[in-house]
Amino acid sequence: MESSVQNQSAFGTSSSSRLLASGLGWRRRGVNTMMTVLIAGAFVLAMIPLFSLVFEVAKRGIPGLSLEFFTEDARGVVGGGGASHAIMGTLIITGVASVISVPIGIMAAIYLNEYGTGRLRRALTFFVDVMTGIPSIVAGLFAYALFEIFFGPGIRLGVMGSVALSLLMIPIVIRSAEEVLKVVPNHLREASYALGTPKWKTITKVVLPTAFAGLVTGVMIAIARIVGETAPLLVTTGVVDSMNTDPFNGRMQNLAVYAYNEYRSPGVMKQAAYDKAWAAALTLIAIVMILNVAARLVYRRYKTEIR
Amino acid sequence: MLGSATKRAVPEEKRAEMTDSRAAGATSTEPVTKAAGRPAKTIETRGVNLFYGDFHAVEEVTMTIEPNKVTALIGSSGCGKTTFLRSLNRMHELTPGARVEGVVTLDGEDVYDSRVDPVAVRRLIGMVFQQPNPFPTMSIYDNVAAGLNLNSTKISKAQKDGVVERSLRGAHLWEEVKDRLDKPGGGLSGGQQQRLCIARAIAVEPEVLLMDEPCSALDPVATLAVEDLIGELKSRYTIVIVTHNMQQAARASDVTAFFNLDETGKPGHLVEMGPTEAIFTNPNEKETEDYVSGRFG
Numbered sequence: 001m002e003s004s005v006q007n008q009s010a011f012g013t014s015s016s017s018r019l020l021a022s023g024l025g026w027r028r029r030g031v032n033t034m035m036t037v038l039i040a041g042a043f044v045l046a047m048i049p050l051f052s053l054v055f056e057v058a059k060r061g062i063p064g065l066s067l068e069f070f071t072e073d074a075r076g077v078v079g080g081g082g083a084s085h086a087i088m089g090t091l092i093i094t095g096v097a098s099v100i101s102v103p104i105g106i107m108a109a110i111y112l113n114e115y116g117t118g119r120l121r122r123a124l125t126f127f128v129d130v131m132t133g134i135p136s137i138v139a140g141l142f143a144y145a146l147f148e149i150f151f152g153p154g155i156r157l158g159v160m161g162s163v164a165l166s167l168l169m170i171p172i173v174i175r176s177a178e179e180v181l182k183v184v185p186n187h188l189r190e191a192s193y194a195l196g197t198p199k200w201k202t203i204t205k206v207v208l209p210t211a212f213a214g215l216v217t218g219v220m221i222a223i224a225r226i227v228g229e230t231a232p233l234l235v236t237t238g239v240v241d242s243m244n245t246d247p248f249n250g251r252m253q254n255l256a257v258y259a260y261n262e263y264r265s266p267g268v269m270k271q272a273a274y275d276k277a278w279a280a281a282l283t284l285i286a287i288v289m290i291l292n293v294a295a296r297l298v299y300r301r302y303k304t305e306i307r
Numbered sequence: 308m309l310g311s312a313t314k315r316a317v318p319e320e321k322r323a324e325m326t327d328s329r330a331a332g333a334t335s336t337e338p339v340t341k342a343a344g345r346p347a348k349t350i351e352t353r354g355v356n357l358f359y360g361d362f363h364a365v366e367e368v369t370m371t372i373e374p375n376k377v378t379a380l381i382g383s384s385g386c387g388k389t390t391f392l393r394s395l396n397r398m399h400e401l402t403p404g405a406r407v408e409g410v411v412t413l414d415g416e417d418v419y420d421s422r423v424d425p426v427a428v429r430r431l432i433g434m435v436f437q438q439p440n441p442f443p444t445m446s447i448y449d450n451v452a453a454g455l456n457l458n459s460t461k462i463s464k465a466q467k468d469g470v471v472e473r474s475l476r477g478a479h480l481w482e483e484v485k486d487r488l489d490k491p492g493g494g495l496s497g498g499q500q501q502r503l504c505i506a507r508a509i510a511v512e513p514e515v516l517l518m519d520e521p522c523s524a525l526d527p528v529a530t531l532a533v534e535d536l537i538g539e540l541k542s543r544y545t546i547v548i549v550t551h552n553m554q555q556a557a558r559a560s561d562v563t564a565f566f567n568l569d570e571t572g573k574p575g576h577l578v579e580m581g582p583t584e585a586i587f588t589n590p591n592e593k594e595t596e597d598y599v600s601g602r603f604g
Contacts, residue, residue, distance in 0.1 A: 117403065187440045191504070193401060195454040195511055196430030205457050209444040304443040305493050 140232025498529020
């Protein structure tokens with residue numbers, strides 16, 4: 001009632017129109033344009049390093065790429081040879097690290113989100129946060145110290161690198177899995193309980209499938225985060241020129257350490273060594289990109305519509 | 308309790324058997340589920356008090372919910388109808404900090420007995436929620452069979468097919484979905500989803516069906532379909548329905564219980580309970596009359 005009366009008066013006394021009072025708002029439009037330019041500029045600035053990095057790595061890395069780079073190792077070769085042992089080592093070390101981290105990380109996230117309560121839960125969340133901040137060299141030294149107890153000083157094994165990387169990967173997996181599980185709506189859990197389903201079955205058959213896409217994405221992002229680690233591997237897996245596919249026996253090369261080593265001690269054929277270091281860097285970037293794209297594809301394919 | 312299964316020929320089942328020979332083969336030769344044709348049961352509550360932490364949500368509810376009838380719980384928002392409903396199949400205690408005092412019995416057996424597994428209670432007392440909530444990762448078929456799959460009931464594929472068809476027919480959804488049982492349940496309309504949830508609930512053959520505002524998210528046509536369904540289901544189940552819609556209570560229920568609270572922050576309580584007809588035309592309490600005639604807040 002009241003508002004209609006007001007409207008009438010607004011129409012009636014057209015001498016002071018409120019619509020015309022502030023003109024066309026040029027000042028407001030000016031500010032709007034300025035802010036738009038500022039924000040777009042900040043975005044472009046942020047993109048420049050990224051693009052120049054990818055461009056530079058591609059420019060310098062492509063000359064080092066060859067069939068030999070992917071198929072040969074570098075045993076007993078002066079200046080030549082390939083990086084197949086490093087590529088294989090990277091895949092094995094990261095793979096074993098994932099086998100260790102994914103079950104532990106996801107189960108820990110399930111505990112935190114589905115079971116944990118009160119002080120214990122808060123304490124665990126705090127320690128996970130602390131673990132996320134561990135410098136990677138510390139993880140490497142820890143893994144070395146751990147294996148040294150059993151195998152004596154100077155031990156270098158592929159699996160040691162995996163353990164070191166797990167320490168870095170587990171908190172990332174926990175964090176991302178926890179976020180994804182939180183998004184699963186509670187009414188689905190209740191629907192399951194109302195059918196007389198025990199809690200563990202509700203988690204394995206309803207909660208986890210609903211969160212599947214997000215879990216896989218989280219794991220892949222976590223792998224992408226650790227695949228390029230160098231420092232912890234230098235002290236755990238060592239440096240070696242020959243192919244080794246057994247993580248439990250002997251040193252194992254990987255791409256990051258390979259790149260570091262080619263640059264640090266290029267030997268007599270300096271340029272060839274530098275080219276290979278850049279090629280290894282390019283390969284690492286390619287692996288990370290493939291993982292990211294795969295994560296997106298999996299997410300798109302398996303995501304569940306949650307209301 | 309589970310052993311007391313008596314094979315009772317339910318008209319609904321018979322119709323399904325006659326129209327579909329595959330289902331008939333499954334249902335007539337061997338028991339499809341251990342629960343086939345269990346009679347509906349009585350729920351009694353005595354002095355039930357419900358709490359969320361320190362908050363006293365529902366006070367001293369004593370009532371008898373009769374079998375093969377639709378009991379409607381009505382009352383203003385926040386008076387504890389839904390909380391009370393959820394205490395009947397021990398869903399209330401899933402909320403952290405929630406507590407129950409008093410006695411709830413299912414045909415004389417204490418539901419809150421310390422030796423009773425809450426999971427077993429929920430198998431006998433099914434529930435349909437306010438928001439249709441089919442499992443988004445499962446097909447229509449798997450949604451209906453979810454209760455069987457999740458409880459790892461060991462039955463053959465043919466028997467499962469029979470249960471799924473019978474439940475979907477029971478929920479008046481079979482004709483609409485029989486050609487796309489492998490499609491996701493989330494692709495159905497809201498009303499269909501809710502009937503899918505009802506099919507899912509009756510597939511495990513509960514004895515009591517609790518419905519928490521099952522039509523509040525549905526349009527009038529879908530609401531009518533669900534109400535018709537409720538009227539039919541009462542021949543097999545004890546049904547308790549929470550509703551905000553007075554016409555719905557008047558249309559669909561046999562018995563109505565009116566809940567109210569004196570003021571916000573005070574616990575809700577049962578004002579009166581009686582045949583729906585009497586509650587709506589000639590209630591004993593002034594409060595009830597004010598509420599059902601719309602003169603209330």
